[in-house]
Amino acid sequence: MKSSKSAKSNTSxxxxxxxxxxxxxxxxDLMIKSRVLEERLxxxxxxxxxxxxxxxxxxEAWGVPIGLLANKGQGVKHDFLHLHYRCTPTLxxxxxxxKDSIRLMMNRVTDPSTGGRNFSNHYCIPEMNIxxxxxxxxxQYGIALGTAHAQKRAGAKAISIVTGGDAGTAEGDxxxxxxxxxxxxxxxxxxxxxxxxxWGISTSYEGQHGExxxxxxxxxxxxxxxxxxxxxPVESYLxxxxxMDYIRKTGKPSFIEAKVSRLxxxxxxxxxxxxxxxxxxxxxxxxxxxxxxxxTEKEVKAIWSAYEEEALRATEEARGExxxxxxxxxxxVFADNENSDWRKF
Amino acid sequence: xxxxxxxIRLALNYSEKNLQLRDVFGQDVGAxxxxxxxxxxxxxxxxxxxxxxxGIISMAMGxxxxxxxxxxxxxxxxxxxxxxxxxxxxxxxxxxxxxQYKLPMTVMTxxxxxxxxxxYHSHSFDSWxxxxxxxxxxxxxxxLDAYGLLLSAIKDPNPVLFLKPxxxxxxxxxxxxxxxxxxxxxxxxxxxxxxxxxxKWKADWPQTEEYRVEIGKGKITRQGEQITVVSWGRHLLLAxxxxxELKADGxxxxxxxxxxxxxxxxxxxxxxxxxxxxxxxxxxxTEVTNFGEHLIYRVVQELFYQLLARPRxxxxxxxxxxxxxxxLEDATxxxxxxxxxxxxxxxxxxx
Numbered sequence: 040m041k042s043s044k045s046a047k048s049n050t051s052x053x054x055x056x057x058x059x060x061x062x063x064x065x066x067x068d069l070m071i072k073s074r075v076l077e078e079r080l081x082x083x084x085x086x087x088x089x090x091x092x093x094x095x096x097x098x099e100a101w102g103v104p105i106g107l108l109a110n111k112g113q114g115v116k117h118d119f120l121h122l123h124y125r126c127t128p129t130l131x132x133x134x135x136x137x138k139d140s141i142r143l144m145m146n147r148v149t150d151p152s153t154g155g156r157n158f159s160n161h162y163c164i165p166e167m168n169i170x171x172x173x174x175x176x177x178x179q180y181g182i183a184l185g186t187a188h189a190q191k192r193a194g195a196k197a198i199s200i201v202t203g204g205d206a207g208t209a210e211g212d213x214x215x216x217x218x219x220x221x222x223x224x225x226x227x228x229x230x231x232x233x234x235x236x237x238w239g240i241s242t243s244y245e246g247q248h249g250e251x252x253x254x255x256x257x258x259x260x261x262x263x264x265x266x267x268x269x270x271x272p273v274e275s276y277l278x279x280x281x282x283m284d285y286i287r288k289t290g291k292p293s294f295i296e297a298k299v300s301r302l303x304x305x306x307x308x309x310x311x312x313x314x315x316x317x318x319x320x321x322x323x324x325x326x327x328x329x330x331x332x333x334x335t336e337k338e339v340k341a342i343w344s345a346y347e348e349e350a351l352r353a354t355e356e357a358r359g360e361x362x363x364x365x366x367x368x369x370x371x372v373f374a375d376n377e378n379s380d381w382r383k384f
Numbered sequence: 385x386x387x388x389x390x391x392i393r394l395a396l397n398y399s400e401k402n403l404q405l406r407d408v409f410g411q412d413v414g415a416x417x418x419x420x421x422x423x424x425x426x427x428x429x430x431x432x433x434x435x436x437x438x439g440i441i442s443m444a445m446g447x448x449x450x451x452x453x454x455x456x457x458x459x460x461x462x463x464x465x466x467x468x469x470x471x472x473x474x475x476x477x478x479x480x481x482x483x484q485y486k487l488p489m490t491v492m493t494x495x496x497x498x499x500x501x502x503x504y505h506s507h508s509f510d511s512w513x514x515x516x517x518x519x520x521x522x523x524x525x526x527x528l529d530a531y532g533l534l535l536s537a538i539k540d541p542n543p544v545l546f547l548k549p550x551x552x553x554x555x556x557x558x559x560x561x562x563x564x565x566x567x568x569x570x571x572x573x574x575x576x577x578x579x580x581x582x583x584k585w586k587a588d589w590p591q592t593e594e595y596r597v598e599i600g601k602g603k604i605t606r607q608g609e610q611i612t613v614v615s616w617g618r619h620l621l622l623a624x625x626x627x628x629e630l631k632a633d634g635x636x637x638x639x640x641x642x643x644x645x646x647x648x649x650x651x652x653x654x655x656x657x658x659x660x661x662x663x664x665x666x667x668x669x670t671e672v673t674n675f676g677e678h679l680i681y682r683v684v685q686e687l688f689y690q691l692l693a694r695p696r697x698x699x700x701x702x703x704x705x706x707x708x709x710x711x712l713e714d715a716t717x718x719x720x721x722x723x724x725x726x727x728x729x730x731x732x733x734x735x
Contacts (some may be wrong), residue, residue, distance in 0.1 A: 092727035154482030163481040170449060171481050175469055181439055185446015192406070192452075199446075215439035222434070271649055371483035379517075381682075382531050384600070384650040 056273035060333050067328060067339070070099035070321050072346045076137050078145045079350040080159055081303065081311045085282040086133045087143050088358070092311055094160045095125030098234055100320035101269035104276035105232075106132025108283055109200060111167050116195035119186035120169045123181035123203050124160040126172065126235060133167055137346075138353035145354075146244035148361045155363040177203060177210030183320030184219045187227035196287040198228040206239025208253055220292040221260040229292040230282055231257065234269060236301035243307065269297025270320040270344070279315070385556040386564055386571060392423040392548070393525035393575060394561055395534035396455060397589050400429050403538050404437045407447055407580070409433050410457030411442055412464075416582045420459055421494060421553045425577045426587030437463050440731045441470040441491065445477075448489040453538055458493040459546070460501075461509040468516070474543045475518025490537040490544045496618050497521070497717045498551025498667050498717050503705035506667035506713070510616070513545050514678070521645040525546040525620035526557040531701050532597030540599060547645075549617035563592035573709060602649035604656070606631075608638030610664040610731050614653060614679060616642040619718060626724045637727060645675060650682065657683055661692035662730050671699035693733035698726055 041337065042044075077096040086094040095102060106129040110118040122129060127140060134242035139151050152163040152171075165173040170182065180201050207213065208221055220227045233253050237244040240251035250256060256321060257264035263285065267278045282293040300317035328334045372379035386394060399405035408431055410419075414432040420424030433440050437458055442458035458464045464471075477485050497506040513521040519541055524530035524553035530548070537544035543571055556568070565571050574588040605620065606627040615623045620641045638656050642648055657663045667678035676697040683695050698718045700706075706716045 119450070152482075153480055156482060157480055163484055165481075165484050171477055171485055173473055175473065175481075178442065178470060178473060181470070182446045182449065184439065185443045185448070186450045187446070188443065189406075189447050189450030190451050211438055212442065215434075215442060218434055218436065219439050219443065266533075318415025370606050371479045371481075373520075374478060374483075374486045374488075374703050375463075376483075377542075378645070381647070381650070381678075 040257050044375070055327060055331065058273055058276065063273070063328060064334055066276065067321070067324055067334065068101045069106070069132045069167070069259045070128065070272065070344050071323065072137070073099050073103065073131040074321055075343065075346040075350050076131065076140055077127055077303070079354060080140065081173045083141065083144050084307050084311065089146070089159065090305070090349050091307055092144070092304035093124050094303070095127050097300040097317065097320065098125050098236070098269065099128040100272040100324065101234060101275045101297040102126060102128025102273055103132045104279050105200065105202070108279050109133065110197055111218060113166050113168055114191040115190045116191040116197050117168050119170060119183065119190070119199040120185070121170045121183040121201040122162070122172055123136065123176065123179060123207070124158070124172055124174070125204065126162065126202060127160055130162055130164070135164065137160070137350050138357055141350070141353050141357045145357050146362065149356055149357070176207035177212040180216035181202060181212040183229060184216060184227060187220070187229045190235050190382055191228055191290060198230055198283065200230045200232070202232045202234060204239070205233055205235040205237065205244060205253060206242070206247055208222065208233055208256070209247060210225045217257060217260045217262065221262050228286050228290050231294045232284055233290055233296045234299050235296055236276055236299050238301055238305065240305045247320050252296055254294055254296035262292050262294050264294040266298065269299035270318050270323065272320065272324055301357065327334045385558065386527045386561055388524070388527045388548070388555045389421050389423045389532050389553045390571060390575060391531045391561060392534060393425060393427070394564065394590070394592050395531045396424065396427055397587070398592050399535060399538045400427060402594070403535065404453050405429060405455065405538055407431070407454040409443070409454070409645050411435055411459045418577055421550065422576070423548070423553070424457070426575060426585070429717065436472060437467050438542045441474070443468040444489045445470065445474050445487055446490060448487040448543070449485060453488060455490045455492060455538060458491065458693065460505050460507070461493040462504040462507040463480065464493055464509060471516050471519065475516050475578065475637070476517070478542070479518060487543050488541045490546055491535070492516050492546040492548055494548045494550035494553070496549050496551060497706050497713055498618055500708060500710070500713065501550070501706075506706035508667070510547060510667060510673040511650045511669040511673065514645050514675045518543065518580040519646065520544045521547065521615045522599055522643060523549065523645060524643060525549065525552065525617055526559070526639050528557050528559045528561055528595070528626040529603075531561045531592070532595050533599065533643065535594070535595045536599050539596070544599070547617065551618045552621070554623070555612060561592055562595050563590055565590055587606065597643065600644045600647040600649060602643050602652045603641045604652065605636065605638060605641050606639035608636040608660065610636045611664060611668060611727055612638045612640060612653070612658055612660045613664045613727065614640045614642055615666040617667065619630040619668060620725060622720050623666055626720060626727065630724070635728070635731065648679075653679065653683070657687050658690055661690055661694045664723075664726055664730055665695070665697045666699070666718055666723055668700045670702050671697065672702045674699045692735050693730045696726055696730060697725055700726070717721050
């Protein structure tokens with residue numbers, strides 16, 4: 040644990056801000072929903088019903104506000120989201136059904152993101168401009184440049200939002216993003232973000248970085264930049280809104296580094312066990328709302344119970360759905376299923 | 385007649401006007417240079433990028449994801465290698481998303497030796513490209529085919545790699561592009577940027593017409609009976625020359641310009657080899673795991689009992705680079721004499 044970093048403390052660091060109660064409760068509700076889903080995914084893995092889990096429990100206070108604030112829709116007049124594999128909170132906030140994530144986790148043919156072809160949390164939802172999540176870390180930072188370029192041309196004030204982890208910023212694509220997004224008179228409408236959980240699989244932040252804050256790197260490119268407590272949904276929400284408004288108004292990029300917790304390790308490869316030494320943003324936020332009498336403990340428990348029941352039911356339903364067939368491997372190599380099998384040329 | 389650089393320029397101009405091409409970009413692609421081989425001079429949609437190949441490919445992927453058509457250039461294929469994982473992702477995006485995200489993007493890049501380009505301006509990429517699934521890969525050997533293949537590439541809903549044989553960029557063909565002025569000087573005056581200050585220059589584009597070469601279709605450039613030579617790009621022209629020379633000696637060589645590496649025209653190869661019983665594949669990418677080996681594998685598997693001689697491949701030597709001195713380059717990439725000898729040897733081979 041890095042004692043110098045507030046996000047790595049297991050004590051609350053949250054503020055409450057000026058948001059209406061309705062929004063506060065909505066964020067808590069969605070954060071719980073996302074957490075319940077991720078914990079269900081881990082249970083599915085442990086039950087031997089999936090091969091691998093990777094996800095974002097612990098990063099809900101950052102991810103949910105992104106999903107609430109994004110201009111949701113398809114095409115260049117809406118925001119594009121280039122997310123990485125810790126993005127379940129964002130998609131839950133955007134309305135993704137739990138069952139769709141579970142279908143992806145269980146490689147069902149009904150998995151709307153990949154049809155059973157890819158890992159958990161590797162979402163793809165074109166109707167919400169969710170670009171395909173890929174395993175190679177960092178590539179989304181470069182690809183987001185292209186959607187931002189097209190959005191700028193369309194002139195609809197839509198932006199490209201890109202997320203990634205702190206370790207992934209060592210990839211060249213992160214540097215490409217900063218360079219291309221900030222070219223003088225060619226700035227791109229991009230919200231460039233990093234979820235800094237202080238880990239790259241098993242290697243600590245100090246083992247990978249010399250910079251004090253990753254956000255400092257953006258300043259070198261004259262990109263407006265800030266660091267937020269990503270364990271605080273209110274601070275995250277307010278910062279995201281302010282930066283999104285700035286980008287839509289100016290057409291220029293902005294950068295946010297969010298300090299977050301990683302509550303279940305890197306993935307199932309590292310055990311996916313609960314880490315108790317880091318702040319749990321849901322517990323902190325929930326306690327705060329209860330103490331301020333914005334919600335009761337009983338109501339909070341009811342939210343957990345309802346989503347646990349929904350996740351269980353979704354799992355049972357997904358379990359009964361079909362698997363992709365072996366003869367489907369040739370599907371979608373080329374568009375419109377044009378033959379790609381050389382044996383048939 | 386247009387040379388290949390001019391043909392590419394004409395195709396891009398046609399596509400800007402008629403195929404919703406929105407961006408043509410890469411290092412030095414925009415004004416004032418218009419590409420290191422001048423293939424992008426005078427275009428409305430061309431622009432210069434940072435010196436960042438990964439950024440170029442990423443940008444193209446994002447533009448395509450947003451639904452716009454683009455042509456991105458990597459200045460020499462020798463510098464495309466640090467983008468291979470991005471090319472993999474561009475090629476697997478449709479598949480990984482179960483058909484949801486098409487990436488209709490064209491990447492063009494000069495390939496091959498022949499201009500004394502030393503170690504890092506002489507690489508080939510055709511065999512490498514054939515292993516990046518989800519891409520279509522084409523390589524013209526004439527200006528007209530360059531025009532027709534580039535239009536097809538831009539129109540295609542898949543990522544397409546358009547390989548430009550750099551040694552042929554100044555070579556003229558013997559067929560006019562539809563709508564091209566017949567007078568070479570007139571064409572040059574209208575679409576070649578002047579030497580010196582170009583700040584006020586604008587191209588006077590001729591009204592070229594729709595002409596497409598279907599991706600996946602080869603072309604028989606020489607009819608023959610005794611042997612089939614399959615090639616593409618720069619070496620296709622060598623194969624034609626050799627076929628013409630041998631014809632005078634009474635040797636009948638059929639030459640196939642494959643034009644598309646993937647998908648490829650197996651029907652044309654099969655029909656030809658069934659007729660001749662002999663086949664030689666020629667290209668300049670390195671010889672171990674060369675794409676020609678795949679073609680030979682298929683010839684052996686499907687036409688074994690119709691063969692009259694062992695199929696052969698002539699390709700670049702399996703060394704790390706192409707040395708600058710002519711002795712080194714000529715010893716590394718296939719030369720005319722070597723190809724001609726191989727043809728005669730194969731013809732003389734008796735089962």
